Amino acid sequence: MKKRLSALLSLAMACALVLSLAVLPTALAAEGEIPVPDSTMGLVSDAASTGTSSYTTSDGKTHTVYLYPAGTTISGSWLYSVESYEGDSYTTVQFGGSFVLPESGIFTVTTMDAMTYTQSIFVSADGSSSTTDPEPTTDPEPTTDPADQPSSWAAEQVNAAIAAGIVPETLQSQYTQTATRAEFCALATALYETATGKEITERATFSDTSDVNVEKMAGLGVVGGVGDGKFNPDGELNREQAATILARLAEVLGQPLPAGEPTFTDNGSISSWAKEAVGQMQASGVMSGTGSNSFSPLEPYTREQCMMTTLRLFEQLG
Known part of the structure; x- marks a missing residue:
């Protein structure tokens, strides 16, 4: 009798399991x-x-x-x-x-x-x-074009950067588009001059641009040209270029970022000239990865991303 009850109980449990799977496939x-x-x-x-x-x-x-x-x-x-x-x-x-x-x-x-x-x-x-x-x-x-609004996840820090005076008015739109090399120089110049309270007097010139912000950053050694006396001001900025500029900017401000070896899974795709700067970005928290522990060094860098990381550097300067 006990064996029969045990067998019946086992059968009932199996049927219940089958029915539950059938109800929620x-x-x-x-x-x-x-x-x-x-x-x-x-x-x-x-x-x-x-x-x-x-x-x-x-x-x-x-x-x-x-x-x-x-x-x-x-x-x-x-x-x-x-x-x-x-x-x-x-x-x-x-x-x-x-x-x-x-x-x-x-x-x-x-x-x-x-x-x-x-x-x-x-x-x-x-x-x-x-x-x-x-x-x-x-x-x-809406009272403004959605294209003139930062992404929801970036809005708080973008607005904070604008309030801090480190985002030129000419960049306060089209936040999701890829930044150019010259545009990032404008942000870097605004950060430097706001942090120090004085205008940059150093200048370096290029044959393909007369942008004063490019000349100022090049004069400080924060940026360089692309060869043949050119800067390529309209060239799209990527993540490893942004990391390098931010690291150099911190250095010329007298507050170099802590050194660190990057630990991203795609370290092998980071250019040798950018690897030290990427390590500093990761160690300081100024820049982070793109998910799945990747840095994506050649991925385009948007205006709003530039503003967020520039703000983080500005805040670390105290």
């Missing part, structure tokens, strides 16, 4: 952590996921959308912002706190670690459209 996880790709900055939901969908933005990029029941609360110590997504634009819903998922709409939930490393995931309520633009959760009336 696309479930991602039970209540708990929401997966944020390549990040330890997990978010927490108070309901189980119902699966995934996809959303293609108007720029042709397709994103995975994590589906949850409407009313699910999403929270986490690293939650930074929530935006409703519409094609290639967004409307900021909130900063920080917990987010209760509405019945419709597709949202990006962004996590940020000490304002240096970010990850974003798309979330939506189960059953809402993932192929058409959702209705925004608010009805804003």
Whole structure:
């Protein structure tokens, strides 16, 4: 009799397991952590996921959308912002706190670690459209062109840099576009002259530009030319160039950054002339990686990224 009861119990448990898998074939996880790709900055939901969908933005990029029941609360110590997504634009819903998922709409939930490393995931309520633009959760009336606004994750530090007087007015727009070599010289000049309280009198000239900020930075030895007496002022700035300029700027200000050997997984792709500066950036926290412990030395560097790292250097100068 005992053997028969044991066998029946085992059979019942097996059936229950099969039924649970049949009911939730696309479930991602039970209540708990929401997966944020390549990040330890997990978010927490108070309901189980119902699966995934996809959303293609108007720029042709397709994103995975994590589906949850409407009313699910999403929270986490690293939650930074929530935006409703519409094609290639967004409307900021909130900063920080917990987010209760509405019945419709597709949202990006962004996590940020000490304002240096970010990850974003798309979330939506189960059953809402993932192929058409959702209705925004608010009805804003923007007074400025969205192109003249920094990204939500950069806005606080960009505004702080502007308030500190280290962002020339000519650069206070088109924040997400790649900075040029001359534009970064303008930021570097503003930082130097604000920090020291005096104008740079040194000058070095080039045949392809008369930009005074380029001449000032070259006069201090912070930047150099590209050969044949040229500077290439309109050349796009990349990450290892930005690191080198920032390290040299700290040195001419009399406060060199601490030395350190970079520990990124792509150290081998960093130019030999930039490796020391990249190590200083990592050791000081002025610049960080791009995710997955990579530095991406040749990746373009945007205006807003330049402003954020210039502000960090300015703050370290005391």
